[in-house]
Amino acid sequence: MQGRTDNPLMNNLHDYCMADAPVISLGDPDLPHPPVTPSTTPSKPPAPKKLKSQRSLDLDSEGIVQKISAIFNTRMDSLEKSVERMISNNTLKIEGLKKTVDFACAEIRGVKDKLTHIDDRVKVAEKKASQMEQRITELENYSHRWNLRLYGVAENKEQNVRQEVIHICQTILPEHKAKLPDVIDSVHRLGQPKKDATKPRGIILQFGARIYRDAVWKAAKKSSFLQNNKLRFAEDLSPAVRERRMQLWPLVAKAREQGKAAYFVGGRAFANGAELFPDT
Secondary structure (H helix, E strand, C coil): CCCCCCCHHHHCCCCCCCCCCCCCCCCCCCCCCCCCCCCCCCCCCCHHHHHHHHHHHHHHHHHHHHHHHHHHHHHHHHHHHHHHHHHHHHHHHHHHHHHHHHHHHHHHHHHHHHHHHHHHHHHHHHHHHHHHHHHHHHHHHHHHCCEEEEECCCCCCCCCHHHHHHHHHHHHCHHHCCCHHHHEEEEEECCCCCCCCCCCCCEEEEECCHHHHHHHHHHHCCCHHHHHCCCEEEECCCHHHHHHHHHHHHHHHHHHHCCCCEEEECCEEEECCEEECCCC
8 A cells, every 4th residue: 555654653544645745754853853842741750740649658657656656755754754763752752661660669669678577567567466475374273263153042132142152161161261261352143144044153252361162172172062962173274275175185084984084174184194285
């Protein structure tokens, strides 16, 4: 076909358009080159713009990293300061607590020393109290040794108790009949009278001389007069001696059942001459 050229653009034209048209070469140096714009090559964006976007993205990334780093550093500084304040406060609290504990320990040591001193004083006081109690018991027992108790004497409002007791003592101890009114000091009933009482109250009599008291006590153990009139003399014992005898009584009763001669002397018990002791 006439008019065909090697230019593909030109080959797309119809023959009637190419009949009288001059042949134009695109490679002609005398022709001006058309400006290159993005619209001429839409499939390939210009290189400078692409580099600018990449650089902007890199700058933005660096800014974000810097901001994150700055925030992190700020937070870390704040956290470090908070931890430092906490440690400082805890240190002060620990020091204050240590002072408090040291003070309390010192107080406890002082109290302990005082308690030790008080304990020593209490032991000394207890020892002295025990000695005094023993001494008082001995004095009380000694004072009771001057007395005797008499049971079985009938009781009425009009009677002269002292005269009746003196008469009874003169009867069982006639050899001292003249002396007894002088050596028998005080005589009185024991306790308060009771309305429904079936037995007369006991009588306590105090002697001014131990020799006459012991003589009456010895004579009363074998007196038929007392047995016939249902009268009985007994020792006037202190509370401590009575309690001691109550503990020893089962041993004395057992010894008597065995045919032994068992008896009391004050707060002590004997069987066939051997002293008896309560079971521990």
